[in-house]
Amino acid sequence: MAKPLPDRIKQYISGAPVGRIATVRPGGEPHVIPVCPVFDGDATLYVDLAPGSVSGRNVLANPRVTVLIDDYFDDWSKLRKVVLRCRARPVEGPEQNAAWERIRAKFPQYTSVDWQPRLTVALHIEGWLQEGLDS
Amino acid sequence: MAKPLPDRIKQYISGAPVGRIATVRPGGEPHVIPVCPVFDGDATLYVDLAPGSVSGRNVLANPRVTVLIDDYFDDWSKLRKVVLRCRARPVEGPEQNAAWERIRAKFPQYTSVDWQPRLTVALHIEGWLQEGLDS
Numbered sequence A, B: 001m002a003k004p005l006p007d008r009i010k011q012y013i014s015g016a017p018v019g020r021i022a023t024v025r026p027g028g029e030p031h032v033i034p035v036c037p038v039f040d041g042d043a044t045l046y047v048d049l050a051p052g053s054v055s056g057r058n059v060l061a062n063p064r065v066t067v068l069i070d071d072y073f074d075d076w077s078k079l080r081k082v083v084l085r086c087r088a089r090p091v092e093g094p095e096q097n098a099a100w101e102r103i104r105a106k107f108p109q110y111t112s113v114d115w116q117p118r119l120t121v122a123l124h125i126e127g128w129l130q131e132g133l134d135s
Helices: A007-015 A054-061 A093-106 A107-115 B007-015 B054-059 B091-105 B107-112
Strands: A019-024 A029-034 A042-047 A062-070 A078-090 A119-131 B019-024 B031-034 B044-049 B063-072 B082-089 B117-129
Touching: A007 A078, A019 A054, A019 B019, A019 B031, A019 B063, A029 B019, A029 B031, A029 B063, A029 B082, A042 A054, A042 A062, A042 A093, A054 A078, A054 A119, A054 B082, A062 B019, A062 B031, A078 B031, A093 A107, A093 A119, A119 B054, B019 B054, B044 B054, B044 B091, B054 B082, B054 B117, B091 B107, B091 B117
Parallel strands: none
Antiparallel strands: A019 A029, A019 A062, A042 A119, A062 A078, A078 A119, B019 B031, B019 B063, B044 B117, B063 B082, B082 B117
């Protein structure tokens, strides 16, 4: 990516329980849903999507995806966000297994909804911007 | 819109302090940022964007916009979201003033950042889906 992610941004991404993933429908309309992402600590997020969902179909048709990780506070001086411009690539085999090791470790509640590997997608971060995370 | 918003969804939208707005860049890449929306109680959201921002430029070039309003909980049985498929239209004059009356009433902290009317956009809701807000 153009400029590497600083450690503080990597830590913020690693710890985030939720992000919002924007994709584009084949007709050009945007879509956005919440996702529970895991991060490899370098430059790739992983998410697991329902293959038949709008987002799942979108990433298969168009790999350009943007992920927002942010926190809202009523005290607007505390607002912070990271916008990650990504390229999506479905993964299987060892890479999917490694992503799912991270998912199981980060989100123990996955058992509560009987979450199983579906369409697991690597999101390679190609660009980013942030606000509120300077220190 | 295809099916009217139930009252419980309208109340959820009205009360939400933050939403995430997905737009599309001229080249076809999605973008997503947090916004503080107001709702007219019927079928239109209003947001105020920086005219030179990516989102501001995107809505002027492509009126198709999707807004996500959701709440994340570590207890995944409580997750809830509304996805609103919208058409954007910049507003000025009385409609902009009315939107800003709602903004000032809902977000008194706007004074803390000296927030002034910029590119105020009506987002007409043309379709929606929800999860977790059935009762």
